[in-house]
Every structure is written in structure tokens, then in C-alpha cells.
Amino acid sequence: MSRKNACSAEEAAGREVCTVLDVLGRVSGKWSLGVLSETTRGPVRFAELERSLNGISRRILTLTLRQLEENGLLTRTVYPTVPPKVEYTATDQARELYARLTGLTAWAARHSAAAPHADAP
């Protein structure tokens, strides 16, 4: 979960790059996109995410959720029930961003290249 991105220097034209870097930094975690994918479909509980994202550890899941929340991409709702219940939902901003990101698959489709094997009809 990369946090800091001061965009320390680069050149003048780098302002744009800097912004892009910042945006990508907000979903930089290995599982961030997976979490967004799940939470975009509707409210999801912690344990659900833990199962959906097969292989993620509790710690990383927590950190990822916190990061996304900090960046205004996730809404955390706590139900003060006796066994705790917490739901996470993607914000509108997150949905927009996620849409733009999945839009990259269009690019990937047009250039299936460089892939280890690929398919190619």
C-alpha cells in the first residue's frame, strides 16, 4: 500500500504524470482493485471480502480497507450488534474511478500482445 508520493521532482511536463501517479497510488495495493470490485456490487462484510479475495490476509485486508476509506473510495458502516457487523461500500467516486480503470481492458483487448501465451482468435 504505497502511501507517500511527493512526486519529488521530475520535470515540468511531469505535473500530469504526478497527478496520475497520485490517483494510481490510491489503488496501489495488491488487493485494492479486488476490494473495489466487490464493494462496487453492493455492501459487503469484512468476512465476505476475506473469502471472496481468496488468499488475502486479515492484516492486509484491514490496511487496504483503511487506505481506500481514507481516500474517500469506501464507506465504512458499523452496526453495534453483539457480534460486530461492519459493511463496506464503494462510494460514487470509487465507482467512477473503477469504471475508468476497467476501461483499460479495452486497450488490453486491442493489444493482446506481450502476454506469455494469450489466445488470439
Place this chain on the structure above:
Amino acid sequence: MSRKNACSAEEAAGREVCTVLDVLGRVSGKWSLGVLSETTRGPVRFAELERSLNGISRRILTLTLRQLEENGLLTRTVYPTVPPKVEYTATDQARELYARLTGLTAWAARHSAAAPHADAP
């Protein structure tokens, strides 16, 4: 420069996520976007990049260039002159991808939120 992204598991809906992850992985380096930014403007020499991207080390620059080249995002042209001369240029694929990525700044503009200070026009 993260290379491997087996997208080991996740869930079914994760295919999309997997693809996005793969695309982002191709420009994952700390300086990859900076390099793309420069090479998109036209052919650039190694030393030029080294200066433009202030703070980058020779090794990382080389690795970044190699990665981008491997992924078909950069064209490497060697001129067999006596002092070596090598030029790097972004491919069309790279320009397309870079355009989509800079498109993220639009999103960032609409949600200046979460930034340390800033917001409210």
C-alpha cells in the same frame, strides 16, 4: 518493477480486475509514467531521459526502459556511431494507454478530495 502477476485466485468476477492489474503492472515502475511522458513527445536519448527524470538512477532507468520495451510500449533504436547513440520512442499502443491514464486526471479534478489540504473551488 513488478513483473509477475499471476492473479493467483480471487473470485470469478475478478477476471476483469485481473486484466486491469496486468495492464497497470506494465507501467508499475516508479518512473515508468515519467518515461512514457517523455517518449510520447518524440524520440529521446538515454542521457536526456536521465536528466529529464531528475533523481532517477542509471540502473532503474535501464530496467524501466527494458520493461516498457518488453511490453511493446517502447521502441529502442540503436545508432552504431562511435559514441553510442540510442533513442527511445513510445509506440502507438503506449500513446493510447498513456492517453487513457492521463484521462484519470479528469477524475482527480472532479474529486480533489482526500488530499492533505485542497478542495472547494
Place this chain on the structure above:
DNA sequence: CAGGATCCGCCACGATACTG
């Protein structure tokens, strides 16, 4: 000038145990 070879520090990620 362009880049290979080394050595090293740091941080994201992972595995596990414990708790309200």
C-alpha cells in the same frame, strides 16, 4: 554515451496469535 554488475536499505505483503 549507454548500460552491465554489485551491494544494500526500505517497505509492501504475508503468517500467526490475541482480543473486544
Place this chain on the structure above:
DNA sequence: CAGTATCGTGGCGGATCCTG
């Protein structure tokens, strides 16, 4: 159930030195 607290690890990135 939903986390927090600890400890360990791999690999990216940085600093140099050397060469065709």
C-alpha cells in the same frame, strides 16, 4: 465477527564502480 499486535520475507529502488 472484526479487527490489532508482532515478526519475518522478497523484491523494488538507490548508489557506485566498471566497460564497450
